[in-house]
Amino acid sequence: xxxxxALIIFSILGIFSATHRELAKEALxxxxxxxxxxxxxxxxxxxxxxxxxxxxLNRSTGLARIFNKYFEILSWIFFVLMVxxxxxxxxxxxxxxxxxxxxxxxxxxxxxxxxKGENNKVTDISQQCGVVEKKEENVTxxxxxxxxxxxxxxGAKDTVVLVGCYECDYTRKAYPDIQKLIKDKKTxxxxxxxxAKEDTNYLSEVGYCVYKEYGDKFWAFNDYLFTVDxxxxxxxxxxxxxxxxxxxxxxxxxxxINDPVTKSVVDMQVGQLRKTHLYGTPTVFIxxxxxxxxxxxxxxxxxxxxxxxx
Amino acid sequence: MLEYKKxxxxxxxxxxxxKGKKIIYFDSACMSLKPKQVxxxxxxYYFEYPACSGxxxxxxxxxxxxxxxxxxxxxxxxxxxxxxxxxFLRNTTEAINLIANSFNxxxxxxxxxxxxxxxSNLIPWQILARKKGISHIIxxxxxxxxxxxxxxxxxxxxxxxxxxxxxxxxxxxxxxVKKIIKIAHENGALVLLDAAQSAANQRIDVKDLDVxxxxxxxxxxxxxxxxxxxxxxxxxxxxxxxxxxxGNTVDYSTYTDYKMLNVPEKFEAGLQDYAGIxxxxxxxxxxxxxxxxxxxxxxxxxxxYITEELIKLPKIxxxxxxxxxxRSSIISFYIEGVDMHQVATMLEEMSGIMIRAGQHCxxxxxxxxxxxxxxxxxxxxxxxMTEAEELIRSLNKIIKIL
Numbered sequence: 001x002x003x004x005x006a007l008i009i010f011s012i013l014g015i016f017s018a019t020h021r022e023l024a025k026e027a028l029x030x031x032x033x034x035x036x037x038x039x040x041x042x043x044x045x046x047x048x049x050x051x052x053x054x055x056x057l058n059r060s061t062g063l064a065r066i067f068n069k070y071f072e073i074l075s076w077i078f079f080v081l082m083v084x085x086x087x088x089x090x091x092x093x094x095x096x097x098x099x100x101x102x103x104x105x106x107x108x109x110x111x112x113x114x115x116k117g118e119n120n121k122v123t124d125i126s127q128q129c130g131v132v133e134k135k136e137e138n139v140t141x142x143x144x145x146x147x148x149x150x151x152x153x154x155g156a157k158d159t160v161v162l163v164g165c166y167e168c169d170y171t172r173k174a175y176p177d178i179q180k181l182i183k184d185k186k187t188x189x190x191x192x193x194x195x196a197k198e199d200t201n202y203l204s205e206v207g208y209c210v211y212k213e214y215g216d217k218f219w220a221f222n223d224y225l226f227t228v229d230x231x232x233x234x235x236x237x238x239x240x241x242x243x244x245x246x247x248x249x250x251x252x253x254x255x256x257i258n259d260p261v262t263k264s265v266v267d268m269q270v271g272q273l274r275k276t277h278l279y280g281t282p283t284v285f286i287x288x289x290x291x292x293x294x295x296x297x298x299x300x301x302x303x304x305x306x307x308x309x310x
Numbered sequence: 311m312l313e314y315k316k317x318x319x320x321x322x323x324x325x326x327x328x329k330g331k332k333i334i335y336f337d338s339a340c341m342s343l344k345p346k347q348v349x350x351x352x353x354x355y356y357f358e359y360p361a362c363s364g365x366x367x368x369x370x371x372x373x374x375x376x377x378x379x380x381x382x383x384x385x386x387x388x389x390x391x392x393x394x395x396x397x398f399l400r401n402t403t404e405a406i407n408l409i410a411n412s413f414n415x416x417x418x419x420x421x422x423x424x425x426x427x428x429x430s431n432l433i434p435w436q437i438l439a440r441k442k443g444i445s446h447i448i449x450x451x452x453x454x455x456x457x458x459x460x461x462x463x464x465x466x467x468x469x470x471x472x473x474x475x476x477x478x479x480x481x482x483x484x485x486x487v488k489k490i491i492k493i494a495h496e497n498g499a500l501v502l503l504d505a506a507q508s509a510a511n512q513r514i515d516v517k518d519l520d521v522x523x524x525x526x527x528x529x530x531x532x533x534x535x536x537x538x539x540x541x542x543x544x545x546x547x548x549x550x551x552x553x554x555x556x557g558n559t560v561d562y563s564t565y566t567d568y569k570m571l572n573v574p575e576k577f578e579a580g581l582q583d584y585a586g587i588x589x590x591x592x593x594x595x596x597x598x599x600x601x602x603x604x605x606x607x608x609x610x611x612x613x614x615y616i617t618e619e620l621i622k623l624p625k626i627x628x629x630x631x632x633x634x635x636x637r638s639s640i641i642s643f644y645i646e647g648v649d650m651h652q653v654a655t656m657l658e659e660m661s662g663i664m665i666r667a668g669q670h671c672x673x674x675x676x677x678x679x680x681x682x683x684x685x686x687x688x689x690x691x692x693x694x695m696t697e698a699e700e701l702i703r704s705l706n707k708i709i710k711i712l
Contacts, residue, residue: 043651050655057660057707065711 002045002075003030008082023048098302100295138277139290145272148265149192150211150218158187158304161285163278165196166203167230171282174294175226178284181300191222194273196281202257204266206239209256214248221246312604317692320345320596324692331662334697339479339507339640339688340666342532344593351592352534355585363584364558364575374584381591388594389524389541390515397540397547397574398587402506403430405525405540406473408577409502410434412550413471417443420469422499424457425450426480426675431473431504444470455483455630455637462493469499476514476524477507480672481630482640482688484508491521500546506530510690511609511638513602522546528586533593537586540577547573554579605691609639612689612698616641619702623709629684639689642670648712650685653705661704663697 007027014021026044033039049071056064067074092102141161162178164171182189195201203225211218224242225233232238243250256262276283276290284291286303318324321343326333335343355377361370363378379393386393399405411434415421421435425448435446447465449457455478466472472494477484491501502523505514510531516524523546528537542550552559552570556579561569570576597605617634620626620643629642644650654667667685669676676683687701 043649043655046649046651047655050652051659053652053711054656054659057656057711061707061710068711 001072001079002049003027003034005075005079005082006044006048007031008086098299099291100299139279139283139292140276141285141288141290144276145268146190146192148208148269149190150207150222151188151190152216152219153182153186153188156186156188158185158287159190159285160187160300161190161192162282163192163194163273163276163284164282165194165200166225166233167200168196168281169230170280170294171196172226172230174282174284177294177297177300178282179223180297181304185301185304187304192269192273194270194278194281194283200233202236203233203239204269205257205262206243206253208262208266208269209253210243210248212262213252213256217246217248221248312600312608312691314692314694320347321692322346322349328662334661334663334693334700336663336665336687336689336693336697336701338510338690338693339482339530339686341529341535342510342690343692344534344589345532345596347596348532348534348589348593352585352589355588360585362581377588377591378582378584381587384591384594385539388514388598389509390517391541392544394573395516395541395544395547397542397577398582399538399540399577400536400583401527401529401538402428402504402525403538405523405538406431406502406504407434408540408553409471409473409523409525409550410438411553412577414549414551415442415444415470418445419471420445420447420465420499422447422449422462422465422469422472422474424448424474424485425678426455426478426672427473427475428479428504428506429671429673430506431475432674435473453631455481456485457490459486459489459493462490466494466497466499469494469497471500471502473502474504475507476503476505477511477638478630478672479507479640479670480675480684480686481642482507482637483630484512484636484638487521488519491519495520507638507640510597511602511605516541528590528593531593532596533590534583534586536583537590539590542573544573547577550577552576552579556580558582600691608691608693609689610635612693612695613637613639613641615695615698616687616689616701620705623705625709625712641687641689642684643687644681644684645709645712650683653685653708653712656708657701657704660707661700663701663704 004027007024007030010020010024010027014024023044030044049068053064053068056067091104095104096102146161160178160182162171162175164175178189181187193200193204193207195204207218207222207225210221214221221242224246228238228242240250243253278290278292280292282292282294284295284300286300289303291299291303323333323335323343355374359370359373359377361368361374363371363374365371382393382396382398385391386396397405397408399408407430415438419442421438421444423431423435423446435444438444439446447469449462449465451457457474472490474485474487474490476487487501487503494501500522502525503519503521505524505526507530508514509526514524521541522543524541526539527533528539529535554577555570558581559571559576559579561571563569613634617628617632617637620628620641621632625645625648626643627645629644630637634641645653650667654665657663657665665685665687668683670684670686
């Protein structure tokens, strides 16, 4: 077992050092002999064991004796540990590539929603952060009515739903990638504003009314809200200025906002979003599968692709 | 009395360090260190007269021819032989193979060896047994490492050749070769002595021994690697066919015929290692200047100390007799259940002590006794008591954890 262990270690070290490359070759010879049911009589094991023993002996005779006596068992233990850690490293690498986090899907630890600026945890709106981290498996679009949210590319094969907040840095980070994805893959796209902070509650109503009154012109407006300084979007005066710049009828929009129907629709929208059990923004649903927090573009893309890289 | 300071000057390796540890070399049975005189003599050949011997008549060629002749003279005197009885070869192995392949063996001819022969004096006979149908008989050795003479007296009857180790590289025990040769001759058998380990440590007088053939290597007696000598009684050598033939072995040749040269040329085919032969001559000259009395005295002093200390250590088993005086300069030992490579490596890692571990090319002996391997300490005159003490100190530490 020692030879296998040595082969793995020296192969890795051999990438950087010629001395270790030679040791890796010796270890490989030893392993090859073992797997071909021949005795490993190269003296490799003894050589390395002796080197370690001498170092231990210089510190403690007892320790050296134990090492010598249980050498094979120790080799096994280290081998098992190595296999375990190798598995986790490979899994981490795979997760990083596939989900943008070594911890796996939605385990990135990115802040999604943080009303009080505490711990980057997720809470219900207007409430304190939760102490227990929520699980993304529960986040679902099942039985959720998204019909009142802005939608484009209706009828496309794939559907992307972005639940985000104009003020959330992480939504702002993910937003360009989502737009690129929609453009590249021509997917059905639904945008749902979820006010991560109370300050942006009224933007849900503004967005709803712009979409209701002006249809597809909403998307340019929406893009703009994700690019302006987020400090300014707290101010209704600033929003009014934007609406004017987009040549929207501010009065019409304000009338819509003040309409009790709008209020009830927006409340219904938030209610529907809460029913998804989402716990932060951005939450992106790609064909129903939830991704919480911003991910690298490849992660979004890979979820639409048949193969990982195409 | 050996002067270590002078030896240190002569042997460039003595006192040097590897990885911060002074080299303590206890592997001379495998390969002796080389004095600078030998190295300089070889360099001189390459720098001053790198020409052919015995073929080219120019001045450089003449110098080489003279130097080779001088080396042959030195070596013949070294073992009390005639110049023509000295054949230059690559090593003892080649010398034994030459006899095995040149001797006129017929099916059923008997060759005797002991049970602790180096592979070089075992495999050639096993091959002949398969190829020509000779009968290869092995005489067992007793606990003290010497062949059972009674058994030998019985087995030697009708034998054609007794090919036996003079001093064993396994345990350092020297066979009673004079008696063995006498008995062999009384029974009409010739004797080939493998003197690879003997020539470096004791005076050999081939005439006194009355031995028919004797082989030794240069690299074990301070000489260069790739040099060896086969001595043979002239009349016996003349009876042998050439093993390797070609350049420098024939007087003349036509498209259909050739005439071989005489001994020793007919056995020295092809271009020889002139630098090596000159170096070998120098090495033997150096050895003579030290003197075998001094050499043996130093070896015995160290062997006595190491043996006495080793037997105090638990678990250690010495191969061969406990009596150090019967073991020349070799101390082979093993520990049940321990791979002695580990001990050898630990000695080097701990104190820079270089010994050999393994089966020392005597696999047959180890396999027969089901002993995995042994560690072999082999001494030479350039080793010191301080080194021996360091060896024992280190072994004491190692034994505690095994």
